[in-house]
Amino acid sequence: KAGVTQTPRYLIKTRGQQVTLSCSPISGHRSVSWYQQTPGQGLQFLFEYFSETQRNKGNFPGRFSGRQFSNSRSEMNVSTLELGDSALYLCASSLVGVSYEQYFGPGTRLTVT
Amino acid sequence: KNEVEQSPQNLTAQEGEFITINCSYSVGISALHWLQQHPGGGIVSLFMLSSGKKKHGRLIATINIQEKHSSLHITASHPRDSAVYICAVPQGGGADGLTFGKGTHLIIQP
Numbered sequence: 001k002a003g004v005t006q007t008p009r010y011l012i013k014t015r016g017q018q019v020t021l022s023c024s025p026i027s028g029h030r031s032v033s034w035y036q037q038t039p040g041q042g043l044q045f046l047f048e049y050f051s052e053t054q055r056n057k058g059n060f061p062g063r064f065s066g067r068q069f070s071n072s073r074s075e076m077n078v079s080t081l082e083l084g085d086s087a088l089y090l091c092a093s094s095l096v097g098v099s100y101e102q103y104f105g106p107g108t109r110l111t112v113t
Numbered sequence: 114k115n116e117v118e119q120s121p122q123n124l125t126a127q128e129g130e131f132i133t134i135n136c137s138y139s140v141g142i143s144a145l146h147w148l149q150q151h152p153g154g155g156i157v158s159l160f161m162l163s164s165g166k167k168k169h170g171r172l173i174a175t176i177n178i179q180e181k182h183s184s185l186h187i188t189a190s191h192p193r194d195s196a197v198y199i200c201a202v203p204q205g206g207g208a209d210g211l212t213f214g215k216g217t218h219l220i221i222q223p
Contacts, residue, residue: 033210037154043199045210056210088154098203098211099143099163104156 002026004093004105012111018079021108025072025093032074033098034066037088037107046089049074050097078110086112115140115202119214127222132187134217136200139181146201146211147174147185156199159185190221 005024013019025032034046045058049068066076072093078085090107094100116139126132136145147159160167160174162183167174171190176183187194200214 035211042215043201043211043213045204045212048210056204058210090154090156092156101161102146102148102158102201102211104148104158107154107156109154 004091004103006089006091006105006108008108009106010109010111012113013081014113015081015083017081018077019081019110020075020077021089021091021110023074023076023091023093023105025074025091026103029093029095029103030072031094031097031100032068032072033092033094033102034074034076035090035092036060037090038086043090046076048097055097081112083112086110114205115142115212117200117202117212117214119200119217121217122215123218123220125220125222126190128191130190130221132190132194132219132221134185134198134200134219136183136185136214137181138183138200138202138212140202140205141178141181142202144203145176145183147183148199148201150197150199150216152196159198187219192221192223195220 031050033048037043047057052068063079068074088107092102092104118137144163150156171188173186197216199216201211204212
């Protein structure tokens with residue numbers, strides 16, 4: 001069974017640009033969550049999607065958005081990038097939510113210059 | 114919103130020692146996750162538990178729901194166990210995202 005994949009793995013962007021990250025969950029998993037990891041704040045919840053609907057959103061500004069497609073693949077978008085958005089962005093998939101085992105992707109390392 | 118406290122933040126031990134990492138949370142939960150993160154970023158789920166005790170190889174995880182506390186134990190520790198261990202719980206309600214502890218940086222010296 002293929003694991004969770006994330007593309008791209010590394011990305012360098014300039015302040016003010018926007019970026020789209022992609023996450024393909026394990027086949028059969030309907031829940032996809034996104035997390036941001038920085039040295040200062042650790043791991044923080046961005047949002048969770050289930051069956052194409054955003055079920056919950058963390059405490060991040062509206063520049064962070066996402067969506068989920070009918071095949072459960074998910075994308076997250078960050079507009080008007082700031083230096084502080086430099087982070088490792090991880091997605092995790094599970095059957096139906098956070099009360100089930102989470103399978104993490106390798107992450108996308110975003111650097112904003 | 115759930116608050117998660119992990120201890121210790123850093124731990125250096127000799128190969129073969131018994132390791133214990135603790136996690137406390139503030140709000141009742143449906144499940145607690147123990148995760149392992151190696152340098153480079155990849156996160157692996159070690160355990161998900163809602164009661165009692167689970168064992169996988171040299172790793173043991175326990176949870177006390179009444180006391181809102183969980184422990185991760187490593188028996189006969191090995192240098193390859195060196196990693197960051199992270200405790201995570203649902204933020205609140207069970208249908209939303211995870212809240213994470215700050216992690217325990219474990220180094221096992223040969």
